Amino acid sequence: MLNVANLHAFYGKSHVLHGVSFHVQPGQIVALLGRNGSGRSTTAKAIMGLVDCRGSILWKEREIVGKKAYQIAHLGIGYVPENRDIFPKLTVHQNLLLGQKGAGKGARWSFKDMYAMFPRLLERQHTEAGVLSGGEQQMLTLCRTLMGDPDLIIIDEPTEGLAPKIVELVGQYLQALKAKGISVLLIEQKLTIAMAISDRVLVMGHGSIVFDGTPDGLRADAYVRKEWLEV
Numbered sequence: 597m598l599n600v601a602n603l604h605a606f607y608g609k610s611h612v613l614h615g616v617s618f619h620v621q622p623g624q625i626v627a628l629l630g631r632n633g634s635g636r637s638t639t640a641k642a643i644m645g646l647v648d649c650r651g652s653i654l655w656k657e658r659e660i661v662g663k664k665a666y667q668i669a670h671l672g673i674g675y676v677p678e679n680r681d682i683f684p685k686l687t688v689h690q691n692l693l694l695g696q697k698g699a700g701k702g703a704r705w706s707f708k709d710m711y712a713m714f715p716r717l718l719e720r721q722h723t724e725a726g727v728l729s730g731g732e733q734q735m736l737t738l739c740r741t742l743m744g745d746p747d748l749i750i751i752d753e754p755t756e757g758l759a760p761k762i763v764e765l766v767g768q769y770l771q772a773l774k775a776k777g778i779s780v781l782l783i784e785q786k787l788t789i790a791m792a793i794s795d796r797v798l799v800m801g802h803g804s805i806v807f808d809g810t811p812d813g814l815r816a817d818a819y820v821r822k823e824w825l826e827v
């Protein structure tokens with residue numbers, strides 16, 4: 597469904613991705629792991645049309661390299677960036693409303709669904725988003741993206757800075773999305789959650805994919821873990 601082939605990405609003259617290839621099948625959770633600076637966020641930005649790139653990104657058999665970010669979003673790819681950019685002065689409810697884009701009618705998710713899945717957001721629906729805790733903001737960003745009715749969610753380090761209990765909760769929510777048929781590309785540094793919920797794992801190093809396999813395969817591969825993951 598998402599097929600990335602020989603992708604190169606650039607920030608000005610700086611060449612950051614060097615021929616990245618991988619795919620995500622419908623209903624799969626695929627983890628993209630790697631150390632800081634390995635190129636994971638750049639991969640997400642390239643898919644979303646937010647960075648200069650070359651190569652091929654097929655989404656539902658259609659080439660999306662060269663398309664604008666809003667066009668890519670409308671084709672059904674949801675993006676939760678690493679900085680959780682909520683609108684701090686708007687309420688929780690207003691933030692969700694902004695996520696609806698063109699979706700609205702016939703969309704898979706309603707406000708009711710969001711509030712049922714995240715009761716904390718219902719309690720705080722009239723609160724300014726800026727005063728929510730980190731975990732609540734992460735949930736709000738995820739919900740806002742879901743309101744756009746994506747078939748694939750790219751979520752960049754959702755557990756960064758969250759307490760272990762909340763990290764577990766995020767894992768459960770991602771699995772709930774998968775149960776609804778949504779694919780997830782999960783960018784992470786934390787191995788535990790990624791290994792627990794992913795169907796496949798990719799490891800990035802220096803702007804290339806250095807491992808593509810199953811969680812069990814990565815568990816068995818001490819070399820890859822030592823060389824590209826452990827700090």
Ligand SMILES: Nc1ncnc2c1ncn2[C@@H]1O[C@H](COP(=O)(O)OP(=O)(O)O)[C@@H](O)[C@H]1O
Pocket residue numbers: 607610612630631632633634635636637638639
């Ligand atoms: N806006 C930018 N301008 C120039 N270089 C960047 C920019 N963002 C990231 N980089 C560089 O690209 C490389 C990959 O970064 P990134 O994709 O953010 O890695 P990761 O998300 O895996 O931590 C790093 O060397 C980083 O310094």
Ligand SMILES: [Mg+2]
Pocket residue numbers: 633636637638678752
């Ligand atoms: Mg990053």
